[in-house]
Amino acid sequence: MNVHHPTTFDEALAAKAAGAVPLAGGTDLMVEVNFGHARPTEVVSLRRIDEVKEFEGRRIGSGVSWRRIENHGPRALAQAARTVGSPQIRNAGTIGGNLATASPAGDGHPFLAAVDAQIELASVDGRRTIPWDEFFVGVKKTSMADDELISAVVLPDSLPERHEFGKIGVRNAMVISTVCAVVTRDDQRTTVALGSVAPTPMRARRAEEMISAVSNPSDKDLAEFQRLVSDEVRPITDHRSTEEYRRHAAGVLSRRLLERCLR
Template sequence: MEFVAAHDLDEALAAKAEQPDAELLAGGTDLMVEVNLVHHRPEQVVSLRRIAELGDVSPRRIGAGVTWSRLEHGDHRGLAEAARTVGSPQIRAAGTIGGNVGTASPAGDGLPWIAAADAAIEVQSKARGPRVVPWRDFFVGVKRTSLEPDEIITAVIVPEDVPEAQEFAKVGARNAMVISTVSCLVMRGDDGFRIALGSVAPTPIRAAAAEEMLNAESTITEAALDEVARIVSEEVRPITDHRSTEAYRRHAAGVLARRLVERSLR
């Protein structure tokens, strides 16, 4: 295995331009599981860990190399709540938002926040420079993104109008160190409610019909909350797999969305 520890972004972009098949390594908490368990042996690895600029963070721009342990104390409440649920302290100290986006697992706990915020993914290549991809165009399937082979994710770009009221919750097989069976992120702002979900479709999704129904209500009654749960359960597109059944995921998605909408009203 050939290993390049890039010192800055230019060096990493040059290495990726030369060897587009090279695997990128950030915290390694997804990649090394693949290497160890799935016996995936990349021929070339480009490590991004020493690239200081990927660790820059501001309210509108979150560098790809920012770790979960930093996001736990970040500006965005919902992302901080999600960060606190990721793995263990050791995983949060190493794992990055860029790695979560790069893996693009339906269960990635950072992805519902990105969808609710209507955030975009900034990527760069040596040949074409930077481009900013809306999240809906970036996540294209289970663990599939529109990232080109010579590109590196450099940041998550956060729009200015992200509501401050944000609530995240996830359901899993146990309380801690657990991959989401269903996750949900609700935001409430001047433009109304936003509801995003993870682990219930190949990519993170927004519950558009439930949002539309809620945003047409002048006051949120118990009946409206029940209706949100019903619509979300119908809107999601989960599968049955080793973590859960389709039926349970539908039910849990509705319960989580209802609970978080209610919480965001307090």
């Protein structure tokens, strides 16, 4: 395996165009290599490139680690960051790697979906920015072209006043989500985005519409919101959970996060 260590993003883009596999924190890629699922011959490390580590205002470079997001990110994204793996994983793992892996259980994804973030992609031919829901196209599948790298995540100019992340797993720490979610509330406008309950991160639009029409939700409104979320998600049964449990947990978790936003 040849590992290239460029110091500029342009050099990394040229290596990608020539077929090299990108490596950021390596916390997903090296698992694949160690299990023999990936055998890259050319690897381009992004770790010495300052540009991808820039984190200014609403632009988060793809090479920004969970550790930094935990300390400096917007509330719900910082809450998500805090649940990713262990301190060692959070020091190495990046938001760009989390996006590129596109696991349905990626804890960074619901926040980006809830606030309608954009993903900036770059190649030797230039840059383009696409909405989150055009980036994720299936289980571990994205719309990135073969010669592209993620350069940054771009958040909207203003974030919702309240936003909360929550995750359910089989234990409290070092766990892959059975369900994860972000609920935002700004004045009355509510969004709810979920992970691990569909092939890609998803918004529960009917639940959003229903609860956004209510200024002071009653218990009955909250119960209806919970029911709609459970109804809208599209989970599967796998080794981590059953479809029924995920459906139930998605509704309960979203309702609890909404209640936190309302307090």
